[in-house]
Amino acid sequence: MSQIYDNLYLGNITTSRDPAFFKKSNIKNVLVAGKNLKRSFINQCNYHQIQISDNPTTIILKYWPESVQFLSSVVGNTLVHCQGGKSRSASTVMAYVVFKENITAQESITRVRKLHKFAYPNPGFLKQLEYWEDIVKEYKKINSSKNSEDFKLLEELTSTKLNEVTQLIIKPSQEQLTEANQKLNFFEDFDADQKTDKILKKTNNQKLKKENQSLKDKFETEFQNEYEQDDNEQNDFDDKQEQQLDQYQLTQKDYLNSIAKIENLNLQSRNQEDQNDTKEEQKSNFKNE
Numbered sequence: 001m002s003q004i005y006d007n008l009y010l011g012n013i014t015t016s017r018d019p020a021f022f023k024k025s026n027i028k029n030v031l032v033a034g035k036n037l038k039r040s041f042i043n044q045c046n047y048h049q050i051q052i053s054d055n056p057t058t059i060i061l062k063y064w065p066e067s068v069q070f071l072s073s074v075v076g077n078t079l080v081h082c083q084g085g086k087s088r089s090a091s092t093v094m095a096y097v098v099f100k101e102n103i104t105a106q107e108s109i110t111r112v113r114k115l116h117k118f119a120y121p122n123p124g125f126l127k128q129l130e131y132w133e134d135i136v137k138e139y140k141k142i143n144s145s146k147n148s149e150d151f152k153l154l155e156e157l158t159s160t161k162l163n164e165v166t167q168l169i170i171k172p173s174q175e176q177l178t179e180a181n182q183k184l185n186f187f188e189d190f191d192a193d194q195k196t197d198k199i200l201k202k203t204n205n206q207k208l209k210k211e212n213q214s215l216k217d218k219f220e221t222e223f224q225n226e227y228e229q230d231d232n233e234q235n236d237f238d239d240k241q242e243q244q245l246d247q248y249q250l251t252q253k254d255y256l257n258s259i260a261k262i263e264n265l266n267l268q269s270r271n272q273e274d275q276n277d278t279k280e281e282q283k284s285n286f287k288n289e
Contacts, residue, residue: 001085002116007077010093010116012085016040028076031067033088037081046074054087056124061165064095064132065155071096072149090119095132102140105129131165132158 001011001021015021016030017040032039032049039047048070050063071078080096082088090112097108109129113119121129135157142157143150 001079002118004093004097004112004115008071008093008096009077009079010085010089010112010119011079011081012089012118013037013081013083015085016079016081022079025079026077027079029070029074029078031070031078031080031089031092032082033063033067033080033092034082037083050092052088054082054122056122058124059128059162059166060088060091060125061128061132062158062162064092065151065158067092068096068099068154069149069151072100072151084118085116086118087121087125090116091121091125091129094119094121094129098129098133099136102136105133127168128165131161135161 001009001015004010009015009025009027011021016032016037019041021027022041022045027041027045029046030039030041030048032047033052034049035051035053037049039045039049048067050067052058052060052063071080080089080093082090093116094105094108094112097103097112098105101108103111105126109119109126135154139150139154139157143153
């Protein structure tokens with residue numbers, strides 16, 4: 001469970017069933033982002049539930065106007081939750097932050113993740129946040145002269161985008177499929193790098209007993225080949241990918257798997273700086289030994 005604003009909390013199903021949390025935080029309202037999730041304190045809280053599944057093809061965008069209206073209108077502290085507090089509820093809170101602060105989708109994602117480390121919406125929801133950003137900008141522009149929010153207008157503006165979003169999520173273009181396939185190939189290279197990391201770590205742990213100087217030199221060479229590619233090597237990689245574009249035909253499932261892997265890559269890259277420090281230390285150890 002994490003506090004996003006003074007009166008807004010983001011959590012999971014466990015939080016939603018915790019009477020101690022509800023009492024301590026004085027929760028009066030609950031927004032449930034998920035299908036068939038039990039409402040535990042219906043006699044003491046004001047509930048609003050959107051029936052959605054956590055799937056990249058789910059069009060969650062169409063539920064955000066009513067969710068934002070609920071969060072903007074209720075009085076008292078509010079909990080937003082889904083099953084894990086990771087995707088459906090997190091993306092809905094991000095949508096609310098975009099609306100409330102009039103900021104970009106990426107700024108909202110960054111802000112919410114900083115406060116709630118479990119917030120990792122699926123890639124379909126993340127893409128829909130970009131569309132939501134455009135909708136909110138248009139809404140703010142049209143509604144700027146009014147003294148109150150016009151949620152009917154917000155809903156109408158959202159409706160005009162739904163077909164475009166549906167086509168993007170359900171039927172990606174060939175250009176998008178090609179880009180996803182390139183990312184998949186890059187991800188395979190990243191996986192190979194991770195395997196090398198594991199080998200290096202294992203070798204470091206056992207080197208005093210098992211490894212000789214020759215093996216250390218071998219690993220040092222592999223390290224340099226994997227992690228110190230120069231611009232020419234990268235250009236060669238890009239050229240190779242371009243030559244192979246016509247050979248790849250991704251299905252819808254392949255596309256969804258690819259964007260999921262891309263999101264996973266983004267998660268792993270957040271720790272890359274620390275990993276690089278470890279690798280430099282390993283490299284130094286090889287040379288010293």
